[in-house]
Amino acid sequence: MAATGAENLRVLSGMRPTGRMHLGHLHGVLKNWLKLQHAYECFFFVADWHALTTHYQQAREIEPAMWDMLVDWLAVGVDPGKARIFIQSHVPEHAELQLLLSMVTPLGWLERVPTYKEQLEQIRDRDLSTYGFLGYPVLQAADILIYKAGWVPVGEDQVPHVELTREIARRFNFTYGREPDFEVKVESAIKKLGKRNARLYSELRKQYQEKGDQEALQTAHALIAENQNLPLGDRDRLLGFLEGTGRVILTEPKPLLTAAARMPGLDGRKMSKSYDNTISLRDEPADIEQKIRTMPTDPARVHRSDPGNPEKCPVWEFHKIYSDQATRDWVWKGCTTAGIGCLECKQPVIESVLKELQPIRERAVEIEANPEMLRSVINQGSEAARDVACDTIDEVRQAMGLKYR
Numbered sequence: 143m144a145a146t147g148a149e150n151l152r153v154l155s156g157m158r159p160t161g162r163m164h165l166g167h168l169h170g171v172l173k174n175w176l177k178l179q180h181a182y183e184c185f186f187f188v189a190d191w192h193a194l195t196t197h198y199q200q201a202r203e204i205e206p207a208m209w210d211m212l213v214d215w216l217a218v219g220v221d222p223g224k225a226r227i228f229i230q231s232h233v234p235e236h237a238e239l240q241l242l243l244s245m246v247t248p249l250g251w252l253e254r255v256p257t258y259k260e261q262l263e264q265i266r267d268r269d270l271s272t273y274g275f276l277g278y279p280v281l282q283a284a285d286i287l288i289y290k291a292g293w294v295p296v297g298e299d300q301v302p303h304v305e306l307t308r309e310i311a312r313r314f315n316f317t318y319g320r321e322p323d324f325e326v327k328v329e330s331a332i333k334k335l336g337k338r339n340a341r342l343y344s345e346l347r348k349q350y351q352e353k354g355d356q357e358a359l360q361t362a363h364a365l366i367a368e369n370q371n372l373p374l375g376d377r378d379r380l381l382g383f384l385e386g387t388g389r390v391i392l393t394e395p396k397p398l399l400t401a402a403a404r405m406p407g408l409d410g411r412k413m414s415k416s417y418d419n420t421i422s423l424r425d426e427p428a429d430i431e432q433k434i435r436t437m438p439t440d441p442a443r444v445h446r447s448d449p450g451n452p453e454k455c456p457v458w459e460f461h462k463i464y465s466d467q468a469t470r471d472w473v474w475k476g477c478t479t480a481g482i483g484c485l486e487c488k489q490p491v492i493e494s495v496l497k498e499l500q501p502i503r504e505r506a507v508e509i510e511a512n513p514e515m516l517r518s519v520i521n522q523g524s525e526a527a528r529d530v531a532c533d534t535i536d537e538v539r540q541a542m543g544l545k546y547r
């Protein structure tokens with residue numbers, strides 16, 4: 143599979159070890175991963191070092207939270223036969239790349255990351271005035287770039303991080319990708335395309351560079367990707383020459399924005415452990431039922447005979463995710479005319495959530511009963527990831543002249 147250019151089908155995503163997953167994770171992230179793992183070459187990892195950037199005082203909480211999270215990943219169907227599932231710190235090359243990237247990353251870029259100032263101001267109960275916290279977007283850039291991932295599935299809030307990753311990659315390529323004999327090497331790479339394609343490449347490059355023609359750029363990318371027998375280094379040179387940078391050593395990723403279902407918490411705010419408004423994937427059925435039965439509803443419905451407005455009710459948000467059109471019509475009509483009571487309205491949601499979570503809970507029990515299997519799955523995933531990471535680090539060292547012999 144091509145690791146660069148238009149054909150890059152590699153996806154990378156990480157999650158901090160936050161312990162047991164809840165419905166917010168399931169509908170916001172994991173269901174998307176399940177789809178992606180069929181269509182892309184996926185790398186999914188536990189960002190354990192990232193947890194330290196904000197919670198270095200609670201380092202010992204990482205491990206149990208990580209195993210709990212991994213059990214849930216597998217229980218929902220993230221498939222080690224399809225995706226590489228691994229732990230960041232099992233691939234120490236992430237750290238080496240972070241160190242090298244940190245050298246070319248201007249301080250101003252980090253200080254301007256929107257979440258940086260926000261969290262620094264908002265989070266008062268923890269000390270965030272550390273080098274590690276300021277630098278964590280560089281670690282994230284290294285996570286992505288070390289696999290030359292083309293796509294990073296993220297929510298809106300993480301888009302600036304992917305943008306920063308692109309800028310760091312560009313700066314790295316610009317700084318270290320211009321070999322002393324770049325032009326000569328490009329010449330010879332172009333010749334390897336064959337006469338016709340060589341002419342086409344030069345024509346497309348001209349159109350892109352002189353007129354900013356994006357279509358020409360795409361076509362040229364495809365042309366390069368099609369030439370499977372080009373040596374990798376040459377392919378990267380052609381890509382770099384195309385865009386006017388040096389050789390492309392690190393690939394610029396793109397955010398893969400998904401219209402993820404908005405899964406609110408029991409109280410209508412974002413579902414989050416810190417709001418204590420979650421349903422965990424492994425909650426007992428009786429607890430789930432109790433949690434939904436006590437969910438707040440439209441405050442206008444004080445009495446059974448008071449009509450309500452579903453738009454003002456978190457239960458309606460659950461119906462939007464879990465119920466078919468007929469049930470939603472029944473809710474809308476029943477709520478606005480006081481034809482149904484809130485407990486009645488909640489019943490189909492309770493049933494759907496229980497039905498969705500039952501097989502997940504059962505698989506989680508099996509996986510937990512077999513920790514050796516889980517460890518071996520993760521070790522294999524980490525090794526497979528490491529193979530790729532080592533290749534990139536090798537190229538990076540080479541490009542920087544750090545491959546001493």
Ligand code: TRP
Pocket residue numbers: 154155156157158189192281282285286294296
């Ligand atoms: N920063 C992400 C978060 O806090 C986790 C993360 C770390 C990540 N490295 C990544 C996500 C690389 C995508 C790609 O949720």
Ligand code: SF4
Pocket residue numbers: 439440443450451452455456457458473476477478482483484485487488
């Ligand atoms: Fe909410 Fe349903 Fe009650 Fe209306 S009837 S307020 S939608 S729980």
